[in-house]
Amino acid sequence: xxxxxxxxxxxxxxxxxxxxxxxSIADVGMNVWITHLLAISLGCCLVFVxxxxxxxxxxxxxxxTIIILTLLGLTTSILGSDSSEPERWISVGPVRLYIAPMxxxxxxxxxxxxxxxxxxxxxxxxxATALLLTLQPDASQVLGLTVASxxxxxxxxxxxxxxxAVAFLLxxxxxxxxxxxxxLEPVPHVEEVFALALSHSLFAGLAIxxxxxxxxxxxxxxxxxxxxxxxxxxxxxxxxxVCSTTGITPAPLLGYGAGPILGFGLMTVLLGWLEHQxxxxxxxxxxxxxxxx
Numbered sequence: 457x458x459x460x461x462x463x464x465x466x467x468x469x470x471x472x473x474x475x476x477x478x479x480s481i482a483d484v485g486m487n488v489w490i491t492h493l494l495a496i497s498l499g500c501c502l503v504f505v506x507x508x509x510x511x512x513x514x515x516x517x518x519x520x521t522i523i524i525l526t527l528l529g530l531t532t533s534i535l536g537s538d539s540s541e542p543e544r545w546i547s548v549g550p551v552r553l554y555i556a557p558m559x560x561x562x563x564x565x566x567x568x569x570x571x572x573x574x575x576x577x578x579x580x581x582x583x584a585t586a587l588l589l590t591l592q593p594d595a596s597q598v599l600g601l602t603v604a605s606x607x608x609x610x611x612x613x614x615x616x617x618x619x620x621a622v623a624f625l626l627x628x629x630x631x632x633x634x635x636x637x638x639x640l641e642p643v644p645h646v647e648e649v650f651a652l653a654l655s656h657s658l659f660a661g662l663a664i665x666x667x668x669x670x671x672x673x674x675x676x677x678x679x680x681x682x683x684x685x686x687x688x689x690x691x692x693x694x695x696x697x698v699c700s701t702t703g704i705t706p707a708p709l710l711g712y713g714a715g716p717i718l719g720f721g722l723m724t725v726l727l728g729w730l731e732h733q734x735x736x737x738x739x740x741x742x743x744x745x746x747x748x749x
Contacts, residue, residue, distance in 0.1 A: 463682075464724045465503045467674035471709035472496060472717075474649075474667035478710060481656045482645035488712055491551065495714035499721035518729040522566035523581045526559040530588040542638055544592050545715075554715030556589060556597040557696070557708055561689050561723040564601070568608045568685035575614065579622060586629045595633035596705035600695040602626040604688040611684055642703030649700065649707045668697050668710060689723065 479489060533543050533555045545552040563585065571578040582605050589598045605626060609619050644652040650668075654661030675690035693708055700707035708716035 463678060464675075464720075464727065465500065467671060467678060468499075468709060468720055470667035470670040470674075474664050474710050475712070477660065478645050478649045478652060478664065479712060481652055481660060484645055484712070488645075491714060492712055495717040498714075499717045502718070502721035503724045505725065518726060519566040519569045522559075522562045522726065523570075526563040526566075527581070527584060527588065529555050529559050530585060530592070534588065534591055542592055542594065542640060544594050551714060553718070554706065554713055556592075556594055557706070557713075557716040558719040558722065560585075560597065560601060560692065561719050562726050564604045564608070564688050564692055565683070565685045565723060565726065567605075568611075568683075568688055571608060571612055571614075575618075582622070583625055583629075586626055590629050590633040590636070593633050593636040593638065594705075595630065595636070595638070596696060596699035598626075598630045598633040599699065600692040602630050603695050604692040607688040607691045608685065611687070638704065643712075646706045646711045646713060647700055647703045649711045651701070651703075664710060668707070671709065672697070683727065 475492065479492060529546065533546055544554055544556060546555050547553075563581075567578045567582055582601065586598050586601055589601065602623075605622055606619070609622055642648050650661065650664055653664040672690050672694050675686050675693065679686035679690065696705055696708050697710075699705045700711070706713050706716065709720060
């Protein structure tokens, strides 16, 4: 069954429109508007290009490639650090791309695809990614990855022991990440979009909150009728929205920033290339010793 990526573009419309409202309220400069609109345009192009190119890739190779590129991308951001401040970006010309939200949605999808047959590889990749995010440090992304991983493990019925082991290790990395200092100050139209909208008016605040809710609900609905890993991706985005209310992370798609927008576009490109996954009820059975975990 081929799954169209265009419905996901519809799901992203509420937060994208909300981001335009946020920038209008913040009264940002022309450079911010140009960068943001170019990111939106490129993200839309990725969706439509992916619809035509998805038949040209081997699905299993795509999943492994995504995992490798994610690890390389996060490692590059750390190795490129020349200061004591957090390093979460890769410079592309005059633009700094926030690397984690650009790669993690596709990474979560790829790990969900291979976990049924390559559990250790998937677990190792997730732990390595969480460690790299902790070293940046980027606590909200570690937490988002932790929650998404728990959703994937629960979907695939990997047993209480495996769920507990993954939760313990990722939980430890999450606590470590939150214990590290983050000197970056929040920007109203990036991290504090909910507070910014509510400070403008109750109507604007409720509209921005509703757009975030519609995005999460839309992904969950698509996960029921399409790839089950969209539920894990929805959990990841939900965590980031919650964390953004404290000002510690950008609100994905709602706030200014090319990284989250391009990350969502890349995920939709890969939608048709990854193995189509339904919720693992009859097709994926728990292994023999799962009940004893």
